[in-house]
Amino acid sequence: MITLYGTPNTRSVRVLWALEETGIAYEYRKMDLKGGECRQAEYLAINPNGKVPALVDGDLTLLETNAICHYIAELGTGLLPEDVKARAKVRQWNDFALSELEVAPWMLLKNQLIYPSEQRLDPEALRSTMVWESQRAQGILALALEHQDYLLPTGFSLADIHICVGLLMHFKTDLPLKPELLPYLKRCVSRPAIARLQAMGELPPLPL
Numbered sequence: 001m002i003t004l005y006g007t008p009n010t011r012s013v014r015v016l017w018a019l020e021e022t023g024i025a026y027e028y029r030k031m032d033l034k035g036g037e038c039r040q041a042e043y044l045a046i047n048p049n050g051k052v053p054a055l056v057d058g059d060l061t062l063l064e065t066n067a068i069c070h071y072i073a074e075l076g077t078g079l080l081p082e083d084v085k086a087r088a089k090v091r092q093w094n095d096f097a098l099s100e101l102e103v104a105p106w107m108l109l110k111n112q113l114i115y116p117s118e119q120r121l122d123p124e125a126l127r128s129t130m131v132w133e134s135q136r137a138q139g140i141l142a143l144a145l146e147h148q149d150y151l152l153p154t155g156f157s158l159a160d161i162h163i164c165v166g167l168l169m170h171f172k173t174d175l176p177l178k179p180e181l182l183p184y185l186k187r188c189v190s191r192p193a194i195a196r197l198q199a200m201g202e203l204p205p206l207p208l
């Protein structure tokens with residue numbers, strides 16, 4: 001059985017969302033990240049980086065959210081298309097989420113909350129550059145979604161999980177979202193899997 005180590009309202013949400021969509025059985029170990037549980041020897045033996053999420057499946061220990069979600073999508077059904085070219089598009093959007101869309105909220109969050117205080121840059125000094133960065137990435141998404149409900153024309157996929165959580169990160173940092181993306185975001189978060197994550201206390205109520 002899969003064991004997922006995670007913490008509410010972090011990148012673990014993507015993995016939980018993927019698990020809930022596929023219906024794969026899993027055990028969830030909720031880690032007290034703020035309280036330092038991820039820095040204890042027991043967890044460092046799983047993830048020497050002391051971060052969440054981490055997944056253990058038998059003799060496989062897997063780190064990095066994208067790799068974990070991809071593994072789950074391959075194990076289960078419904079999140080990855082069969083067609084090789086369509087799968088390549090899913091990977092494209094997963095990479096886009098990480099390397100383009102999330103840069104701005106992640107940079108602000110790290111400097112607001114995560115880096116040791118002596119390493120932080122002033123988030124307010126970063127903000128206008130990060131708004132610019134985020135709006136540019138959102139413009140690409142708006143274009144891709146102009147004539148379709150999801151990132152793949154065939155319907156909801158793993159790509160939407162990564163992109164939606166990247167968009168949700170904007171709420172945490174008060175970065176503006178393009179109004180034309182809101183119907184897409186609402187459509188994705190109205191899925192039953194999201195209601196289950198909220199009932200588990202993994203995701204707060206969303207301002208949508």
Ligand SMILES: N[C@@H](CCC(=O)N[C@@H](CS)C(=O)NCC(=O)O)C(=O)O
Nearest residue numbers: 010011050051052053064065066114
């Ligand atoms: N590259 C990793 C990053 C994971 C990560 O930064 N997780 C955050 C929570 S969202 C964390 O555990 N931070 C604790 C720390 O930085 O010490 C991934 O994508 O899984």
